[in-house]
Amino acid sequence: MDSHQLDIVSLAWCRELGLPDDALRRPGTRTVGPATDTIRFVRLGGASALIGPEWLLARAADVTDETLASRSTLVELTRDHGGRCTGPRLLAYASEVHADIDVDNPLISHVLPHVQALQSLCPPDDVAEADLTSRRNWFTLLDEDENPLAGAGYAEWQGIVARVAVLTAPGTRRCGHGSVVGRLCTNDAIDEGMIPQWSSDPGNTPSRRLAARLGFEELGSVTEITLAAP
Structure with missing residues (x-):
């Protein structure tokens, strides 16, 4: 996937998370989004975004992206507030049409x-x-x-x-x-x-x-x- 296509994917996630359109286009940076009761941590192409309540943002400030992406880390950071965790889910993207379907006239x-x-x-x-x-x-x-x-x-x-x-x-x-x-x-x-x-x-x-x-x-x-x- 080229950089332009990755920018398009990043734009979609920024819109979903309520972030500026370019928030996930800077590899190596973490963007903190608007406070909300639903916590989401997204990693994409070397950039990341953390969306959640103020107390969670403070607790995660010094935690690396790799550690924060772990299910156990977010569960531990929010243990005293309860909640239900889903993920992590790996995100993969395709960019090219391929003709190999290996079946004639399916x-x-x-x-x-x-x-x-x-x-x-x-x-x-x-x-x-x-x-x-x-x-x-x-x-x-x-x-x-x-x-x-x-x-x-x-x-x-x-x-x-x-x-x-x-x-x-x-x-x-x-x-x-x-x-x-x-x-x-x-x-x-x-x-x-x-x-x-x-x-x-x-x-x-x-x-x-x-x-x-x-x-x-x-x-x-x-x-x-x-x-x-x-």
């Missing part, structure tokens, strides 16, 4: 019922992780009997980023089906003028490997804590 559906049929075959945690029904621009690979094998979709975010996810039926994994729909979905997002974003748990090796095969480059992470009500 049968692809773009309708919600096939997405729902695919979800019915998958474990609830996998369904929640991909959250395909909240996305659009679906690509569901079907077999000759129109049974779903794998699906992908993306949701437009901040007008310039496409949040991509892939879901594969348990009985058909390791067959390359996820790569087929992931490639078609990623290419479509790029053709629409957006930069695809992939989010993975650091311990989800299959997800990270699939993203790498699709051309996604890991460039940052996000960790969030929703504080308990006072």
